[in-house]
Amino acid sequence: xxxxxxxxxxxxxxxxxxxxxxxxxxxxxxxxxxxxxxxxxxxxxxxxxxxxxxxxxxxxxxxxxxxxxxxxxxxxxxxxxxxxxxxxxxxxxxxxxxxxxxxxxxxxxxxxxxxxxxxxxxxxxxxxxxxxxxxxxxxxxxxxxxxxxxxxxxxxxx
Amino acid sequence: xxxxxxxxxxxxxxxxxxxxxxxxxxxxxxxxxxxxxxxxxxxxxxxxxxxxxxxxxxxxxxxxxxxxxxxxxxxxxxxxxxxxxxxxxxxxxxxxxxxxxxxxxxxxxxxxxxxxxxxxxxxxxxxxxxxxxxxxxxxxxxxxxxxxxxxxxxxxxx
DNA sequence: CTGGGTGCAAAGTGTTTGCACGTTG
DNA sequence: CAACGTGCAAACACTTTGCACCCAG
Numbered sequence: 001x002x003x004x005x006x007x008x009x010x011x012x013x014x015x016x017x018x019x020x021x022x023x024x025x026x027x028x029x030x031x032x033x034x035x036x037x038x039x040x041x042x043x044x045x046x047x048x049x050x051x052x053x054x055x056x057x058x059x060x061x062x063x064x065x066x067x068x069x070x071x072x073x074x075x076x077x078x079x080x081x082x083x084x085x086x087x088x089x090x091x092x093x094x095x096x097x098x099x100x101x102x103x104x105x106x107x108x109x110x111x112x113x114x115x116x117x118x119x120x121x122x123x124x125x126x127x128x129x130x131x132x133x134x135x136x137x138x139x140x141x142x143x144x145x146x147x148x149x150x151x152x153x154x155x156x157x158x
Numbered sequence: 159x160x161x162x163x164x165x166x167x168x169x170x171x172x173x174x175x176x177x178x179x180x181x182x183x184x185x186x187x188x189x190x191x192x193x194x195x196x197x198x199x200x201x202x203x204x205x206x207x208x209x210x211x212x213x214x215x216x217x218x219x220x221x222x223x224x225x226x227x228x229x230x231x232x233x234x235x236x237x238x239x240x241x242x243x244x245x246x247x248x249x250x251x252x253x254x255x256x257x258x259x260x261x262x263x264x265x266x267x268x269x270x271x272x273x274x275x276x277x278x279x280x281x282x283x284x285x286x287x288x289x290x291x292x293x294x295x296x297x298x299x300x301x302x303x304x305x306x307x308x309x310x311x312x313x314x315x316x
Numbered sequence: 317c318t319g320g321g322t323g324c325a326a327a328g329t330g331t332t333t334g335c336a337c338g339t340t341g
Numbered sequence: 342c343a344a345c346g347t348g349c350a351a352a353c354a355c356t357t358t359g360c361a362c363c364c365a366g
Contacts, residue, residue, distance in 0.1 A: 026320060026365050047356080064323040069356060085243035085297075090355055104291050113289055120281050124300055127273050132305030133262050139243075140298045142282055147290030184340050184345055205331080222348040227331060248330055 004080060007097045009039045012080070019078045033058050034071040035080075035095075044084065044092040044112050047072060084112075085139060106146035113146065162238060165255045167197045170238070177236045191216050192229040193238075193253075202242065202250040202261075202270050205230060242270075243297060264304035271304065 004015060016035055020027050037054050038045065045053075051068045054061070072093050075081040083091040084103060092112075100121075104113040120140070128135035145153070162173060174193055178185050195212050196203065203211075209226045212219070230251050233239040241249040242261060250270075258279075262271040278298070286293035303311070 024320080028321060028365075030322070062323075066324080066357075067322060070321085073357095104286065104289060106291075107294065113291065115285050115289065117281060117285060120278050123275060123278050123281075127275060128262065128300055128302060131262060131271055131273065132308070133264075133271065133300070134303040134308055135300055136265065136302040138298070138300045140296070142286055142291065142293055142296045144286060144294040145292040150290070150292055182345080186340075186346060188347070220348075224332075224349080225347060228346085231332095 004097050005099050009036065012039060012095075012097060016075075016078075016080065019080070025074075029058075029061055030063050030067050031071050031074075033061055033063060034068060035075070038081065038093070038095040039097070042095065042098075044094045046090060046092050050093070084141065102140040102142075104142040104144065104146075106149055107143055108145055108149040111146050111148070162255050163257050167194065170197060170253075170255060174233075174236075174238065177238070183232075187216075187219055188221050188225050189229050189232075191219055191221060192226060193233070196239065196251070196253040197255070200253065200256075202252045204244075204248060204250050208251070242299065260298040260300075262300040262302065262304075264307055265301055266303055266307040269304050269306070 004012060007015075012035065013032070016031075017027055019025075020031075033054050034050070037050065037057055040057075041053060047065065047068050050072070051063070051065045054063050054068065072081065072083075076083055076093070079096065081093045081095050083093050086092055086105075099116065101114040101116040102120075104115060105111070106113075124138055125135060162170060165173075170193065171190070174189075175185055177183075178189075191212050192208070195208065195215055198215075199211060205223065205226050208230070209221070209223045212221050212226065230239065230241075234241055234251070238254055239251045240254050241251050244250055244263075257274065259272040259274040260278075262273060263269075264271075282296055283293060
């Protein structure tokens with residue numbers, strides 16, 4: 001499986017078509033619209049918000065939300081997108097075309113800040129090894145209050 | 159707020175009653191059954207599995223699953239239990255009476271292994287500070303295959 | 317032209333809520 | 342005895358699925 005970090009859209013598309021072909025699946029306008037929309041609006045999407053954006057961008061396609069779900073699941077299984085588990089309100093998905101990173105999530109405004117730390121990654125590897133655990137992935141999310149919301153809170157207190 | 163690590167049941171109960179009193183809530187058999195069952199069967203519970211266990215242990219109470227949800231939410235807000243996000247199939251809850259730790263989750267058998275690493279905790283703190291983020295909690299879960307399941311896989315391959 | 321894909325609506329999940337009755341303080 | 346809590350079932354939110362038609366290969 002190629003490493004899709006930092007790839008341009010054309011290369012992502014080639015990989016996607018390849019995955020489809022290997023699994024006897026077909027390349028459709030709808031499937032492309034999902035990938036393209038995620039690429040063009042690099043962000044963390046809920047299936048719902050992605051669905052709305054696709055409808056707005058490609059009104060002629062008349063995409064259904066079921067297809068968005070189906071495609072996101074397909075892309076996730078193919079490791080082209082990754083998902084973040086979110087408290088209670090479902091998952092968010094992001095296209096995997098950037099270097100690995102984790103997330104800080106503001107409890108107040110839901111803003112997502114990405115960060116990356118090699119040392120922690122190494123440490124995780126060590127821990128897994130210690131327990132004879134074959135480490136295939138992880139989820140690390142820091143929760144708290146982002147700097148903007150902290151300032152808002154201070155202003156209110158005055 | 160007291161630190162409920164390593165506490166015996168009696169002390170947990172006192173704290174729980176205290177929280178209830180402070181919020182003008184009542185101490186009921188059902189609420190106690192939830193706390194006691196979690197204490198007696200130290201484990202990671204889905205609301206459903208906890209509900210079943212309570213029904214089995216206290217058949218005379220005729221508890222409803224809605225009460226289990228309500229009580230778990232109450233306990234979580236009061237920081238007496240914590241929850242782990244679980245892929246798509248909801249959350250699991252554990253009583254917070256042990257030292258802080260994170261989780262390794264086997265993708266095959268769903269076994270949960272607890273671990274603790276001070277260095278990572280420190281690093282998380284540093285990262286949050288760097289972004290002006292007020293860090294109030296985190297979720298770190300490593301996914302992979304536990305040693306038992308790796309052995310089973312090997313056996314099949316032979 | 318055949319098998320997989322799609323939109324739609326219905327069915328599944330997991331969780332929350334309205335209500336009448338029950339219990340706590 | 343006032344208020345909060347409970348069980349029940351209905352409602353909810355999110356996601357998956359069955360089906361008839363559609364389209365890519």
